[in-house]
Amino acid sequence: MSDFPWLSVLIALPLVGAFIVGVLPRERETLVKQTALGVSLVVGALALVMAARFDTGGARFQFDEKYWWIKQFGVHWAVGVDGIALTLIVLSVILVPLVMLASWSEDDRSGGVDVPAKRSVKTYFALLLTLEAAMIGVFAATDVFLFYVFFEAMLIPVYFIIGYYGGAQRSYAAVKFLLYSLFGGLLMLVAVIWLYPLSSKSTADGGLGHGTFMFDELSRMNIDPTTAKWLFLGFFIAFAIKAPMVPVHTWLPDAAQQSPAGALVLIVGVLDKVGTYGMMRFCLELFPGAAKWATPVVLGFAVLSIIYGAVLAIGQVDLKRLVAYTSVSHFGFIVLGIFAMTSQGQSGAALYMVNHGFSTGALFLLVGFMIVRRRSARIGDYGGVQKAAPVLAGTFLVAGLSGLSLPGLAPFVSEFLVIVGTFSRYRWAAVLAVSGVVLAAIYILWMYQRTMGGPKAPEVEGMKDLTAREKWAVAPIIAIIVAMGFFPQPVLDVINPTVKQTLARVDRHDPAPKTTGNVAENGARP
Incomplete structure (x- = not known):
């Protein structure tokens, strides 16, 4: 099966599933859910x-497919x-079925109290499958124009999920998300066409x-430095909005507050990774000189994101806005590791993308379970939950x-690698970033x-603990977080070869360790 079109099949299957779900009778809600989950x-x-078939010692791009799409414009x-x-x-395809399982109950009002009394179940699950196809496509695309198509296609299901299945201010949040994303996408489109x-x-x-849009060919071009800087900015701003980085982050708290918690797992756990993935793949490798030129400013904004995001999280009264x-703040760490341009920093950043998806995914799922029970996302409406629902609290x-x-736990390894990798080249940035750990x-x-400690609030009296379905939805994520916390090496073995190739393209090498005294003069002693 060496010639099997793995990636095309993985992109097509969710779309086929979305179509099947869409034509099923509206009243057959259980069948709709079962079909979507099965797909x-x-x-x-x-x-x-x-x-499992990926060869860490083989070619950089594997399972590759290449067919003409728009031959006149060099698009494949x-x-x-x-x-x-x-x-x-892999992160995406693990989270999608768990989100579906967590969203199984028709009484799920994790988007907020003021949601439509009767929402279309099949539309919601069809949108989730469509979103899964777009997420796989955006990470798999090796043609820059195709990447842009998937980058923009992701907006459609997310817009409708927020706009119809969200809370009281769902229309505002959906439009704000769309406008921010379209603005960034427009800048990237100009750069792609250029x-x-x-x-x-x-x-x-x-x-x-x-003429071509193939990534491997474009990465071999020698672009005029001034032109490269403008192109870098076109891509970077689009990715910074998606990431999201301060000061273009404001769409996220509003979208988070209004979205269903299950969809939030995919929006923050996967979609936002497109921003940091794009920085690492396109900004660094297509425009290496411009990336070095912009590094001090990007590191400054990364540190600002770490501290600013953490400080504002402390002051939140809404659970979803807090997360x-x-x-x-966490995305600030990822960007910091990417632009530190050291092997440890970039390996940590790539690993952080995965670990953050599982960590934040678990938090949003559990917050959603709490909101369904209490009909509120306000922190002040909880208290003593661990006495009423000990498994949920645990x-x-x-x-x-x-x-x-x-x-x-999994995020520790990635955050540690980011800080150590940054410290070896930009000590000031690493020292400031450590404050984010304290916050x-x-x-x-x-x-x-x-929420969980203290005396039991009257409002949580009689709150039900996690059901069997909810345990099945969150248990795999908790297991992965613990397993990767103790044994992250298999994932690092997959990531590290790509990091080395990226650094080689940017012409960056790890700083040599500094030595002092007699050891520096006479060499290391046995």
Whole structure:
């Protein structure tokens, strides 16, 4: 099955599933859910089989396919995965069925209290499958134009999920999300189109001699430094909005507050990774000189995101907005690791993308379960939940501790690698970023104390603990968080070869360790 079109099948299956769900009778809601869940499980199983066949010592892009799409403009249906893209696809296909399982109950009002009394179940699950196809496509695309198509296609299901299944201010949040994303996408489109005539130039002028959007060919071009800076900004701003980084992050807290918690797992856990993935893949490798030029400013904004996001998280009174602001802080760490341009920093950043998806995914799922029970997202409406629902409180504690990167849980390894990798080249940025670790302990533990600890609030009296379905939805994520906290090496083995290739393209090497005294003069002693 070496010629099996793995990635095209993984993209097509959810779309076929969405179509099947769409034509099922509206009143057959159980069948709709079972069909959608079954399709997502098949997609997940195929993706895991594909991942098991990935050769960490082989070519960078594997399972690649290349067919003409729009030949007149050099556009291909071209897909393939390297180590980082593979791990993000696996993250996506694991989370989608768990989100469906968590959203199974028709009484799920995790988007807020003021939601439509009767929402279309089949539309919601069809949108989730459509979103899954777009997420796989955006990480698999090796044609820059195709990447842009999937980048924009993701907006459609997310817009309708927020706009119809969200809370009281769902229309405002959906439009704000769309406008921010379209603005960034427009800038990237200009940069993508600009690449075509540059590639058409003769090799003597730094081009390829033929128009193309293929990533591997564009990465070999020599672009004029001034032009490269403008192109870098076009891509970077789009990715910074998606990430989200301060100061273009404000769409996320509003979207988080209004969205259903299940959809939030995918929006923050996967979609936002497109921003940091794009920085690492396109900003660094297509425009290495411009990336070095912009590094000091980007590092400054990364540190600002870490501190600003953490400080605002401390002051939140809404559970979903609080978790959203923690993500702003965490994405600052990811960007910091990417632009530190060291092997440890970038490996940590790539691993952080995966770990953050599981950690934040668990938090949002549990917050959604709480909102369904209490009909409120306000922290002040909770208290003493651990007495009424001990399993819910216990899993919430593990998910929260992973959010503050407790040793032994998955995010700790990635955050540690980011800080160490940054410290070796930009000490000032690493030292300032450490304050985010301290602030994380404050906002996570204080949130837990206010909601789970203390005397039992009258409002949580009789609150039900996690059901069997809810346990099945969150248990795999908790298991992954613990397992990757103790044994992250298999994932790092997949990521590291891609990191080395990225650093080679940017022409960056790890700083040599500094030595002093006689050891520096006479060499290391036995």
